[in-house]
Amino acid sequence: MPKRRARKYFGYLLLVPSLIYLGILLFYPLAQSIYWSFHSMHLIRPRTAHDFVGLAHYQDIFHSPDFWYSVLNTVEYTVFGVAGAFLLGLMFALLLNRNFRGRTIARAMIISPWPVPYIVASMVWMWILGRDFGVANRFLLEAGLIKGSVYWLQKPGPAMFSVIAATVWKEFPFAVIMILAALQGIPQEQYDQATTDGANSFQIFRYITLPNLRSVTSIVLLLLIVWIFKRFTIIYVMTGGGPGGATETLIIKTYLTAFDYLKFGRASAMGTIMLCITLAFAAIYLWIQEKRRI
């Protein structure tokens, strides 16, 4: 079967350009980064001075309280970010799943934060949460909910709250889109049947809507975790990881270690740790996808 074989080779041939490209620009650098994580590598030192240090970077990192503080921040940021984006997404999707006039416009408005550049989202939220001219403070003061201006981005607690709020605003449209698509895929007969059987709206939600959403829920949650875990721009722009490291997540810490302190070896080790966490999530994601297909 020479023709069949030729066909097969043609199929492989088509993958060659992207494999070469990704190989040189993605996999080689990744391997380089893992290699550096075992070596002493400082950006401004000459290239020859890379000594093998074994697991020293990893030991240092795991013994530094700063690192565990940033792990804690990452968990806080990811958990609240994901929870916020998912719950808002679910609520808005349920709302948009109803039949009413102007639904198309409402949907467009609700998912409108999706295309906005992260940098613009960050700047606008900084403007809203500004200490002196911010509309948030002005509104809360007028409503009598606060006594003095809140230092949204200058105090640890409010700063974490602010970056999470901005992140949720930017991320929830994704959840809306995915959940809405799943809701609209539920066969109408199931609802009709339930109504005939005399189910009330809570029962319909509990026994028809929710079970149908189970598989999309796990996918959406997982993707939100993977993304928010590595979200960078909003925190970097709004607080730069401050005040005093209060919003410094793993990715911010890795980036600052590399490009502020020029400790490329140590930063590579942190990056490798992040890579392992990501791969674990990726494995779960692929497992869920596989289960869904069957």
Add this chain to the structure above:
Amino acid sequence: MFIFARKKIFKFIGLYALVSVVCVIVVFPFYWMVLSSLTPQQIFEPDASLFTLELSGKGYIDAFAKYSLSRWLFNSSLVAIASVFFSIVISCFAAYGLSRFNYTGRFAFTTLLIVTQMIPFAVWIIPLYVIFRDLHLLNSLVGLVVAYITFAIPLCTLLLKGFFDIIPKELEEAALIDGCGRIGGFLRVVLPIALPGIAVTSLFAFLQAWNEYVFAATLLQNSQKYTVSIGLYMYIGEFTVDWISLLAASVVITIPTFVVFVFVQKGLIKGIGAGALKG
């Protein structure tokens, strides 16, 4: 009957009230951005109103006149269009291969593309910075294009594969019989039909490149080379922030993303579903 109707009306009003409240909250940051960009000075006064009709375009004039916004817009367009073009060409091959040929490693390659999109850039940008430094690609738009193609390829390949999958195979088989080669069949038969899909994919890749911030901020150093997303930083001075111009510039750079958004809305679910869109 009357009670029933009244209940229905209440429910109806309740739904609209809820939808309106939700929309107002979600859209408020846009409203505030646009309004602030149009009302120089007044917005800083403590009693400035949430609604005002005394608008002025001064912020927009300053945004262009005092800063190199037009230069950054040009750079961003150039980088986005170039990276979209090259990634679409490379991805078309791979996507067609994945869609039409059944061979070992196909699943592995698809999985690889999905996982690639989840990798935190921080692991990648550190070695890339050093490689680019050695190749003298730092502070160059070419370097930025090279980097953007890398993360556009997985996205474009997965999206395009979906579009190729729905084109019936019989079409190329017919072309093959008519004497077109494999490549001829692809170019003359499949590609024209897949054009709308390619357009949607290009728009996604464009959006990704236009909105990108981290690589631009790390790799570019000279403000003449900036793209829009880091150009915004130039409005922030050492002691003061030129907020009005900054917000005006934000509006300007957000407009193209909304235009793209209108066109891709229908393909959005598919695009987002294609294994995790951008990061």
